[in-house]
Amino acid sequence: MKNLLKCSLISAFAGFGLLLLHSCRTDFEPSRSTGNLEFSRDTIFLDTVFSNIGSSTYSFKVYNRSNELISIPQVRLAQGENSQYRLNIDGIPGKTFENVELPAKDSIYVFVETTVDASQQDENQFLYTDQILFDSGVYEQQVALVTLIQDAIFLYPERNAQGIKETLTLGTDEDGNPITIEGFILEEDQLVWTNQKPYVIYGYAGVAGEQTLRIEAGARIHFHENSGIILSNGARLEADGSLSQDPDRLEGEIILEGDRLEPEFSAVPGQWGTLWFTPGSTARMQHVTIKNNAIGILAEGHSNTNTPDHYFKNIQIYNTALVGLYGVNASILGENLVIGNSGISNFWARQGGSYEFVHSTFANYWNQSFRNTPSVQLANFLETEDELLIADLTKAQFTNCIIYGNATRELGLEAVDAATFQYNFSNSLVRFEDPLDDFTANPLYQFSNETLFTDILLNEDPNFENTALNNYKIIAPSAARALGNESGAIQVPTDLLGIAREEHIDSGAYQATDNEN
Numbered sequence: 001m002k003n004l005l006k007c008s009l010i011s012a013f014a015g016f017g018l019l020l021l022h023s024c025r026t027d028f029e030p031s032r033s034t035g036n037l038e039f040s041r042d043t044i045f046l047d048t049v050f051s052n053i054g055s056s057t058y059s060f061k062v063y064n065r066s067n068e069l070i071s072i073p074q075v076r077l078a079q080g081e082n083s084q085y086r087l088n089i090d091g092i093p094g095k096t097f098e099n100v101e102l103p104a105k106d107s108i109y110v111f112v113e114t115t116v117d118a119s120q121q122d123e124n125q126f127l128y129t130d131q132i133l134f135d136s137g138v139y140e141q142q143v144a145l146v147t148l149i150q151d152a153i154f155l156y157p158e159r160n161a162q163g164i165k166e167t168l169t170l171g172t173d174e175d176g177n178p179i180t181i182e183g184f185i186l187e188e189d190q191l192v193w194t195n196q197k198p199y200v201i202y203g204y205a206g207v208a209g210e211q212t213l214r215i216e217a218g219a220r221i222h223f224h225e226n227s228g229i230i231l232s233n234g235a236r237l238e239a240d241g242s243l244s245q246d247p248d249r250l251e252g253e254i255i256l257e258g259d260r261l262e263p264e265f266s267a268v269p270g271q272w273g274t275l276w277f278t279p280g281s282t283a284r285m286q287h288v289t290i291k292n293n294a295i296g297i298l299a300e301g302h303s304n305t306n307t308p309d310h311y312f313k314n315i316q317i318y319n320t321a322l323v324g325l326y327g328v329n330a331s332i333l334g335e336n337l338v339i340g341n342s343g344i345s346n347f348w349a350r351q352g353g354s355y356e357f358v359h360s361t362f363a364n365y366w367n368q369s370f371r372n373t374p375s376v377q378l379a380n381f382l383e384t385e386d387e388l389l390i391a392d393l394t395k396a397q398f399t400n401c402i403i404y405g406n407a408t409r410e411l412g413l414e415a416v417d418a419a420t421f422q423y424n425f426s427n428s429l430v431r432f433e434d435p436l437d438d439f440t441a442n443p444l445y446q447f448s449n450e451t452l453f454t455d456i457l458l459n460e461d462p463n464f465e466n467t468a469l470n471n472y473k474i475i476a477p478s479a480a481r482a483l484g485n486e487s488g489a490i491q492v493p494t495d496l497l498g499i500a501r502e503e504h505i506d507s508g509a510y511q512a513t514d515n516e517n
């Protein structure tokens with residue numbers, strides 16, 4: 001009996017061992033793939049990229065729905081080593097892979113990216129395609145790859161013999177050491193930017209004194225990280241966009257944005273630096289959109305003349321990580337100006353200056369968890385680590401404007417007695433809620449004082465179309481409807497879309513529409 005039990009146990013363990021061996025053999029001896037793979041996507045669209053700039057990384061999954069471990073004899077790009085796509089499978093980069101194993105009821109990720117040279121192409125835009133081939137012969141399966149490549153004009157700092165990039169000197173620090181940024185001075189033949197091809201800027205493109213950079217209607221300017229345009233004393237920018245007939249193509253608009261064209265980057269703030277006007281530089285800009293940078297426009301210093309140094313008409317500035325329009329003792333005239341969604345403020349005037357805005361919209365709906373500053377701030381001082389810089393605010397006139405957002409107080413006023421602080425808001429819609437009367441005794445916020453606040457409306461809804469999409473057109477009923485005065489409409493007779501201000505004069509950059517489009 002004991003021997004019989006012993007034999008039974010031995011037989012049982014032997015059978016169990018055979019079962020284990022059989023299971024291990026399945027793990028280590030995969031079956032060949034037979035063309036039954038499944039894919040999360042059969043075509044990978046890598047969106048639009050510029051020539052010679054790498055794309056984002058895209059991915060898809062390959063599924064093994066069977067109950068067995070399988071091996072794919074080969075995974076490869078159809079164009080092989082000549083392909084301008086790159087793959088990564090399970091952390092291994094390459095263009096051809098042998099014996100790729102895929103466990104039962106499991107999946108693997110395939111990552112794809114590309115960098116394409118468009119210099120040999122006849123067209124400014126073209127499709128670049130390839131396929132990822134899984135296996136071969138009767139078992140072959142494919143995933144298509146499609147990328148729209150756009151050729152561009154690249155402007156960037158040169159390198160010297162030691163490989164050091166060009167820099168621009170901004171001044172010196174307290175120890176006398178130069179303060180520099182990566183950048184270059186535009187040559188004579190680089191001072192006209194057309195709409196024939198987009199421009200891609202690396203570093204800061206500098207405009208030298210007494211030179212003028214002209215940007216033509218329909219031009220598209222793209223900036224790499226930490227890049228922008230800087231104008232020195234005596235330099236000028238003339239950006240002459242035009243009213244577009246097609247709201248989707250915006251064929252007449254000049255657009256300044258980052259160099260990542262994929263949809264997921266379309267509204268990401270801080271992708272590039274700023275459009276920087278140093279003291280003594282001037283500008284005339286119309287029908288220009290600036291978006292997704294750190295500071296939309298930085299303007300410093302003014303000439304103390306009756307003519308504004310910077311004239312901005314029909315300008316839109318969106319999604320700035322810090323400030324949309326930042327004036328430091330600057331001189332600015334803005335008409336039909338729209339600034340939306342800034343990490344700090346839409347407009348911030350510091351250390352005085354002279355400012356006038358007519359039929360302009362300042363709307364800030366930045367995430368309130370990260371913003372505790374008003375949409376519009378005015379101050380006649382600038383406090384640094386070492387000193388308090390003071391200058392007269394000779395003028396801050398807001399006529400027929402909207403200053404609104406998701407904060408309870410969207411207007412901030414700060415002044416020191418050592419300098420003048422002249423301001424007036426007329427026929428404007430302003431959000432400024434003070435339920436605890438914290439500002440009642442503050443002389444800067446005496447909204448009943450008509451020399452400072454003339455026919456303004458507080459805390460009524462402008463009824464913007466879609467603040468999440470930076471669409472600040474207003475829809476009737478809107479508190480801004482018929483709020484404007486005639487003098488503003490005479491100065492700026494049509495709105496940002498070219499609609500005449502006739503039957504009713506609405507505050508802000510847009511005439512109200514009766515229905516949402």
